[in-house]
Amino acid sequence: MCVITALTAQNTLGVSAVQAIDGEFVLAQLNAISADVQIDAIKIGMLANEEIIRAVNGWLDTVDAPVVLDPVMVATSGDRLLEDEAVLDSLLDRASVITPNLLELASLLREPAAADWPQVLDQARRLAAKHDALVLAKGGHLAGDLCPDALVSAQGVLAEFSNQRHHTKNTHGTGCTLSSALATIYASGGDWASALEQAKAYLFRAIGAADELNVGRGHGPVNHFAHFFSEADPMDQWWQQIHELRGSIDNLEFIAQLADGTLDPADFEYYLAQDALYLQRYAQVLAEASALAPDLDAQRFWAGSAREILEGELQLHRSYLAEGTANPSAITLNYVNHLAASKRSYAELIAAILPCYWLYQDIGKRLASANHPEHPYKQWLVTYASEEFDLATERAINMVRVAWKQADVDLRERMRLAFVRSSEHEVAFFDQARRNRVEFSTA
Missing domain, CATH: 3.40.1190.20 (Ribokinase)
Known part of the structure; x- marks a missing residue:
């Protein structure tokens, strides 16, 4: 009353x-x-x-x-x-x-x-x-x-x-x-x-x-009926859809050896060299997401993420890498080309970006339990198990969720496919150091 x-x-x-x-x-x-x-x-x-x-x-x-x-x-x-x-x-x-x-x-x-x-x-x-x-x-x-x-x-x-x-x-x-x-x-x-x-x-x-709700140009209202009229969370459905793929990541030789600290430094350096090449292009993609974003908050988030990669994550990679240059592998090029092909809309692009947050957070949390002061890759592991990365991942997930709820049926399906394809590329990306070693040995 x-x-x-x-x-x-x-x-x-x-x-x-x-x-x-x-x-x-x-x-x-x-x-x-x-x-x-x-x-x-x-x-x-x-x-x-x-x-x-x-x-x-x-x-x-x-x-x-x-x-x-x-x-x-x-x-x-x-x-x-x-x-x-x-x-x-x-x-x-x-x-x-x-x-x-x-x-x-x-x-x-x-x-x-x-x-x-x-x-x-x-x-x-x-x-x-x-x-x-x-x-x-x-x-x-x-x-x-x-x-x-x-x-x-x-x-x-x-x-x-x-x-x-x-x-x-x-x-x-x-x-x-x-x-x-x-x-x-x-x-x-x-x-x-x-x-x-x-x-x-x-x-x-x-x-x-x-x-x-998307109401007004200022401080809009909270959604009082979110609990009563909520549909199934698409993010939960997407996460479950890649359940087997996530399991396959744990079985990769690269991840298992990274966890216990026995990973060959040459394999880790090869991965980091490819990741550094990927991150340079990824930072550009984040900047493009910022340019396409519909509101100032999202623009700032994606632009800030691009800046953090250029000023922070790439510097971390270079601290591990020896002097020299590397060329992008076919796997690295395939991944960045997939991101470039997802730029037909803001919603599709951020769906393609999401696995680089979500999967790394998921892996980082589990690898953190194997972390110890003498672990050779401690500094790298800590980055993806931090509270700051958790918060960034939560924001990225919610932005994709909001974009999905505002999208039509066709765009929702393109978003889902972009997310799944990026997740598949992540698995191949983690495994490429082993593939490179096998191919080199065979040659």
Whole structure:
């Protein structure tokens, strides 16, 4: 059930006007609901002025239910949504849980915003003590790849949950969604920590699917119905489709000997020489993906990946290689030619690029377990088992997923084939050092 306290004129670019509802009419809405329906939890969001707050305060005297108060004072866009913050104090004392964002938390304490997570937790603890309530500390506005949230009492942290950050601009409604989900789930379960864990998981899915909606030119909404109308994830299907191929990689002599450190340095150097030649062309392909990308976030990601290869990965390869030059093998040329042939569309191209992230991450994670300080190829193994490479792979997978969902049937099939063909090329690429040794010995 919902009671409207204010009308807003807004879009994905911001709020242009706010029209508060008359306090008496807000109270009439509240009384109509509570006279008829049992209320198990209350979530309070935007209250534009003191008149409305007095109306809500008076109504709360007539009901008995836990209150989740989202003190909506400043929108993510920076727009102010409350005339006078001080009038909220009387309502804060009634709350079971208070859910401010970073700026609102600082504003309620009349102090500067926290700069890091420990400061957020400290501010949340002091706000909890001030109003004898739990406070949901939120780290989404902090820098970093993780988004922590914690339920905090006057005594300290009761529960803390963290997710990887979704790299999307479409986060409109995250605070409202989380507080509403928290109240709803608590009403059915009666445990705040469990309710937060489930609410955060729901919001994580909603943000992850936000790009599928493609709404507006600014900060679009999260996808509240991602869980209800989700189809089978094409990325899971693609990964299963190359299951046997992935198994064949583990059986390659090159991979087995790389894992246990017995790989002949000449074989490793041959592989690296071919990989260095491949990476030079691959960096160009990533730059081309950046040029074709439909939005700034994707453009920056692919361009940044190209730069990292030229400035980082190629330098690592050269640190292993002896002086000299090598010519690209037929296998290397076939792979780069396949990538070049996939440039008919952005979606097809990034599907062809994906195995160079996903398969290397998968192999790197498994080879990392064989890593030890004396391993001759330790530096190379660490690169593909790092948290940074995990995050880059996750972003690449999600970009391909989003492109697939926006594609027609014909383009989806071309994407799938491009992904499978690149995966097949990866197997041949790993095996080429052995083939070269056999051919050389025969010759």
